[in-house]
Amino acid sequence: xxxxxxxxxxxxxxxxxxxxxxxxxxxxxxxxxxxxxxxxxxxxxxxxxxxxxxxxxxxxxxxxxxxxxxxxxxxxxxxxxxxxxxxxxxxxxxxxxxxxxxxxxxxxxxxxxxxxxxxxxxxxxxxxxxxxxxxxxxxxxxxxxxxxxxxxxxxxxxxxxxxxxxxxxxxxxxxxxxxxxxxxxxxxxxxxxxxxxxxxxxxxxxxxxxxxxxxxxxxxxxxxxxxxxxxxxxxxxxxxxxxxxxxxxxxxxxxxxxxxxxxxxxxxxxxxxxxxxxxxxxxxxxxxxxxxxxxxxxxxxxxxxxxxxxxxxxxxxxxxxxxxxxxxxxxxxxxxxxxxxxxxxxxxxxxxxxxxxxxxxxxxxxxxxxxxxxxxxxxxxxxxxxxxxxxxxxxxxxxxxxxxxxxxxxxxxxxxxxxxxxxxxxxxxxxxxxxxxxxxxxxxxxxxxxxxxxxxxxxxxxxxxxxxxxxxxxxxxxxxxxxxxxxxxxxxxxxxxxxxxxxxxxxxxxxxxxxxxxx
Amino acid sequence: xxxxxxxxxxxxxxxxxxxxxxxxxxxxxxxxxxxxxxxxxxxxxxxxxxxxxxxxxxxxxxxxxxxxxxxxxxxxxxxxxxxxxxxxxxxxxxxxxxxxxxxxxxxxxxxxxxxxxxxxxxxxxxxxxxxxxxxxxxxxxxxxxxxxxxxxxxxxxxxxxxxxxxxxxxxxxxxxxxxxxxxxxxxxxxxxxxxxxxxxxxxxxxxxxxxxxxxxxxxxxxxxxxxxxxxxxxxxxxxxxxxxxxxxxxxxx
Numbered sequence: 001x002x003x004x005x006x007x008x009x010x011x012x013x014x015x016x017x018x019x020x021x022x023x024x025x026x027x028x029x030x031x032x033x034x035x036x037x038x039x040x041x042x043x044x045x046x047x048x049x050x051x052x053x054x055x056x057x058x059x060x061x062x063x064x065x066x067x068x069x070x071x072x073x074x075x076x077x078x079x080x081x082x083x084x085x086x087x088x089x090x091x092x093x094x095x096x097x098x099x100x101x102x103x104x105x106x107x108x109x110x111x112x113x114x115x116x117x118x119x120x121x122x123x124x125x126x127x128x129x130x131x132x133x134x135x136x137x138x139x140x141x142x143x144x145x146x147x148x149x150x151x152x153x154x155x156x157x158x159x160x161x162x163x164x165x166x167x168x169x170x171x172x173x174x175x176x177x178x179x180x181x182x183x184x185x186x187x188x189x190x191x192x193x194x195x196x197x198x199x200x201x202x203x204x205x206x207x208x209x210x211x212x213x214x215x216x217x218x219x220x221x222x223x224x225x226x227x228x229x230x231x232x233x234x235x236x237x238x239x240x241x242x243x244x245x246x247x248x249x250x251x252x253x254x255x256x257x258x259x260x261x262x263x264x265x266x267x268x269x270x271x272x273x274x275x276x277x278x279x280x281x282x283x284x285x286x287x288x289x290x291x292x293x294x295x296x297x298x299x300x301x302x303x304x305x306x307x308x309x310x311x312x313x314x315x316x317x318x319x320x321x322x323x324x325x326x327x328x329x330x331x332x333x334x335x336x337x338x339x340x341x342x343x344x345x346x347x348x349x350x351x352x353x354x355x356x357x358x359x360x361x362x363x364x365x366x367x368x369x370x371x372x373x374x375x376x377x378x379x380x381x382x383x384x385x386x387x388x389x390x391x392x393x394x395x396x397x398x399x400x401x402x403x404x405x406x407x408x409x410x411x412x413x414x415x416x417x418x419x420x421x422x423x424x425x426x427x428x429x430x431x432x433x434x435x436x437x438x439x440x441x442x443x444x445x446x447x448x449x450x451x452x453x454x455x456x457x458x459x460x461x462x463x464x465x466x467x468x469x470x471x472x473x474x475x476x477x478x479x480x481x482x483x484x485x486x487x488x489x490x491x492x493x494x495x496x497x498x499x500x501x502x503x504x505x506x507x508x509x510x511x512x513x514x515x516x517x518x519x
Numbered sequence: 520x521x522x523x524x525x526x527x528x529x530x531x532x533x534x535x536x537x538x539x540x541x542x543x544x545x546x547x548x549x550x551x552x553x554x555x556x557x558x559x560x561x562x563x564x565x566x567x568x569x570x571x572x573x574x575x576x577x578x579x580x581x582x583x584x585x586x587x588x589x590x591x592x593x594x595x596x597x598x599x600x601x602x603x604x605x606x607x608x609x610x611x612x613x614x615x616x617x618x619x620x621x622x623x624x625x626x627x628x629x630x631x632x633x634x635x636x637x638x639x640x641x642x643x644x645x646x647x648x649x650x651x652x653x654x655x656x657x658x659x660x661x662x663x664x665x666x667x668x669x670x671x672x673x674x675x676x677x678x679x680x681x682x683x684x685x686x687x688x689x690x691x692x693x694x695x696x697x698x699x700x701x702x703x704x705x706x707x708x709x710x711x712x713x714x715x716x717x718x719x720x721x722x723x724x725x726x727x728x729x730x731x732x733x734x735x736x737x738x739x740x741x742x743x744x745x746x747x748x749x750x751x752x753x754x755x756x757x758x759x760x761x762x763x764x765x766x767x768x769x770x771x772x
Contacts, residue, residue: 173576188649189638205638206649269647271656271665304653377651414651415562421542421581424573461631495667 005364006445007456008355008402013464014365020467021320024475029328031275032282036509038194038499040283041065041078043245046253047129047511048122050093053198057171060097061246062195065150067100071107075504083125084110084118093125116366119508126510129253130290136255137292143223147450148231150180152370155430156236160185160417162204164214168221175225175233178427181405183236184218186210189460191241191270192495196250203515206417210237215254216510233396234258239284240265240298242272242496248284252291258405263325264297264318268484269301271349274476278325285329296405297322298339300374302484308343308378309407312358313462314484316341319362320467321475323369330519333368337405342394349357349454350451352393359401360446365460373398375409387411388429395433402441406430524591536585537564542581547574555582563588604758607763609658612753616660619761620685623662626655626756627679628688629670632702636692637668639726643749645689652748661753663770672702676709681718686721689739691728700726702735707738721759723752 036325041059052057065078072081086096086340099105104194110118157179159171170181191199200217201209214492215237222233234257239247251259266272289296289403299315299322306314319338326336340362344351362371375394380387391409398406408426410418418426446452470478482488527534532544539562542562545551552569559567564586571583606614616624628644630637642649646656656663664682667674680688689706691699703724724734725743734742741755 176576189641192637192641270641270645301647419542420575420579421540424575424581 003495007360007364007453007514008448009364009457009460010038011458017226017316017320017464017467018056018324019363020464020471021317021324024467024470025321025324025328027276029282029325032278034503035279036074036077036501036503036507037245037276037279037496038062038065038074038501039243039280040071040134040245041068041074041508042243043080043283043287044077044122044126044452044509044511045082045093045250046246046249047098048093048125049129050097051198052094054098054101055307057197059197059198060094060101061103065098067097067103067105067349072109075507076109076194076502077507077509079122079126079510080115080118080508081107081109083122084108084114086438087114087117087121117349117379119510122508123510123513124385127514129249130511130514131251131354133287133291133381136252137290140255140257140292143226144232146228150231151391152402152406152498153373153398153406154180154234154370155406155427156181156183156372156405157423157427158183158185158407158425162187162208162209162481163202163206164200164217165202167208168218171218171489172221173226173411175222177424178431179232179233179408180220181236182222183211184208184214184256186238191238191266191272192494194242194499195513196243201303210250212250212254215250215256232271236260236296241270242266242276242280242499244277244280244284248287248291248293251293252287254465256293258294258296260294260298261285261288262301262339263322264479265298265301267489268487271487271489273497273500274479274489274491276494276496276500279500283512285326286512286519289330289332289335290515290518292335294335294337294370294439295326296337296372297339299339300343303341303343304378308341308345308358309348309354313466314462315358316361316365317466317470317485319366320463323366328336330515334370336366336369337372338362338366338369339372341376342376342379342397342434343374346376346379352397353451354455355393355397356401356444357452358459360444360452360482361456361459363401364456370404372407373403374407375413377413381408382415384411384415384444385499387413389426391426392429392433392502395430396437399433399437400440400444413453419457441467523594525594526591527588535589537586537588538583538585539564540583542575542579544578545578545580546578547572551580552582553587555580555584559584559586562631563590565589573600582583604754606719607754607757608751609750609753610655612658612750612757613660615757615761616658619757620660624686624756624760625664625684626686626688627675627677627682627684629664629666630668630690631670631672631706632638632691632698633673637665637690638667639692640668640688640690643690643725643747643752647653650748652750654749655753658753660758661699672705672709673713675706676713679701679710680713683721686723686756689722689724691724699726703737703739711738721756723755725752751752 042065047059050061057208068078113153157174159167161167185207187207187209197209200213208302225232236258238260240262266277267274299318342355376390388411410426414420476491480490526533527537555569568588569584573581577583629768630640643662645654648654654662722739723741724739727745729742731742731744
């Protein structure tokens with residue numbers, strides 16, 4: 001789609017911004033290529049079909065990676081020592097994991113012909129998982145063709161009961177009410193677990209655990225309702241956190257359609273180690289690229305802590321970095337659901353015009369990306385009537401600036417999990433704005449050098465200034481200095497650093513070998 | 520009735536008019552409005568006017584009802600449960616710390632003992648926060664050290680001293696046979712060993728199983744129970760630390 005700039009942005013400035021983002025990302029990309037993590041290695045085992053958990057609920061992939069790490073370290077990857085043992089002991093992977101957890105296997109790094117045999121066994125096992133991901137991508141393409149694919153903007157609704165059995169009827173009801181995308185919010189703090197829980201789950205803290213079985217159950221339920229409605233209803237979950245590579249893999253294996261996957265969210269908001277995060281996000285995005293999954297980035301989060309006017313440029317900078325890291329990992333532009341939000345204080349004069357400037361700027365900087373626009377949260381008070389009005393203005397801004405994925409704002413945001421009626425009223429709001437405005441975007445032409453154009457150019461200018469500083473200091477130092485959000489995150493701090501390992505010469509990862517080749 | 524008495528105000532003094540909205544699990548058929556009427560009357564609205572009813576899917580109907588209530592509010596009988604400190608916004612917390620302490624307030628938090636659950640600790644400390652409220656990390660004037668789970672009581676005490684902690688937050692989520700209380704007492708003991716008498720930082724325990732009235736029994740300054748939000752903790756910190764710092768500076772202590 002080609003769009004004429006409504007903001008009279010200087011194409012040279014846009015190119016400069018991208019060039020700086022690429023330069024800022026380069027050292028971190030190198031770190032990501034030269035390191036692995038326990039979660040990347042566990043993802044390999046999941047691709048090879050290893051699932052389930054021991055009696056205490058610790059997944060077998062964790063137990064096996066721990067056992068291999070204890071014997072050989074992980075600098076050559078889990079695959080070679082694990083499949084050397086598979087070949088040597090004549091066991092299948094689940095039996096090996098069980099035996100290893102009981103201390104009954106000694107792992108060694110194979111050499112010579114043993115190495116060749118282990119490598120080809122590992123490659124074969126992991127290829128089966130990649131084939132399943134490829135098959136799911138084709139099934140999605142077939143279903144969207146056969147059942148119908150809703151046009152943008154997609155209506156995105158959240159379900160979060162904690163119990164997958166309750167989530168399913170709620171998700172189906174939401175789809176019948178008009179949702180194009182169902183997001184199942186995770187249990188509070190799952191991003192900090194260094195393992196993926198197992199099985200169908202029925203209790204969570206303000207959300208439902210992301211597990212392979214929960215993914216499967218919900219996707220099957222949405223397939224049913226998609227057939228009933230004659231349109232493909234997409235399913236979203238959350239990859240960010242300590243298990244980004246594994247959750248991305250499970251999403252590919254169970255045909256999820258979109259995944260929250262931000263290059264810095266875990267660092268800033270969850271105090272996960274920066275290097276762990278960057279290594280994990282690269283592998284997880286390679287998997288998403290392969291699976292045809294659309295990622296959603298989390299820039300809206302910045303504006304819930306920082307001021308939406310003062311920090312507008314940090315959103316743009318993060319989007320440019322997310323785009324850069326995503327492209328480097330092989331994602332296509334149609335897979336980049338870059339996030340932003342309608343979070344300016346409604347008491348500020350010209351609030352709506354400033355929101356339009358920001359939203360249009362994002363639209364024009366990323367013309368082919370399915371942008372995800374988030375409703376107000378910070379300035380939603382207990383006054384549900386005022387909140388309903390604010391959500392209408394959010395919906396209007398979304399239509400006027402041609403946003404792609406619209407998260408439906410609830411007037412009871414921050415009060416309780418949405419009532420059935422809250423959701424229905426919210427959808428009525430969206431429907432009214434969409435129907436009454438139609439293709440209002442084609443009529444929206446901010447005047448030359450008016451407030452909207454000037455504000456957009458100012459934010460772009462500030463973004464370039466910040467990117468220049470990041471290039472000078474290094475991205476890791478910028479994060480350590482509290483550039484994003486308000487929090488300082490040093491490169492050697494945070495959770496999960498002990499799970500990061502520098503790759504040795506001869507490191508082998510059967511999935512990466514295939515994924516890198518495809519890029 | 521002992522004091523002044525009032526009624527809800529619609530557009531005329533004493534008209535008693537209120538509005539409510541609710542959903543009933545009933546299809547929008549001829550019975551639906553009558554069902555809403557009945558509920559409204561039982562809630563004390565008489566007469567009740569169902570001004571809007573709309574199906575929400577095949578099995579539910581949403582209603583908006585206006586009506587007159589006959590109930591009176593006796594102002595003398597209104598009980599005000601005030602916390603001993605005001606609930607502040609993040610901005611007010613930051614301002615208060617800057618003005619009264621003149622430096623960043625240092626908070627060290629940990630889940631101690633055998634408890635591996637950091638969900639409560641992270642809800643209060645992580646930037647992400649809980650229930651739409653950002654955690655203490657998001658406050659510019661608070662420096663947070665989140666030590667995570669299964670932290671030894673002595674390690675926590677020494678770390679708190681090394682970091683110059685103003686407050687120590689101890690979280691306990693999963694417990695059995697009163698282990699959460701035992702673990703908190705261990706922290707209190709360890710702190711009393713590390714710090715000279717009456718110089719220890721503020722000690723706060725939190726978790727769903729704690730009784731907020733048990734602070735003295737546990738040897739802590741404050742207990743926060745289920746449903747506590749970061750703002751409540753921040754407001755308390757300002758109250759307890761900044762207040763005493765000012766008193767101290769003024770020689771009133």
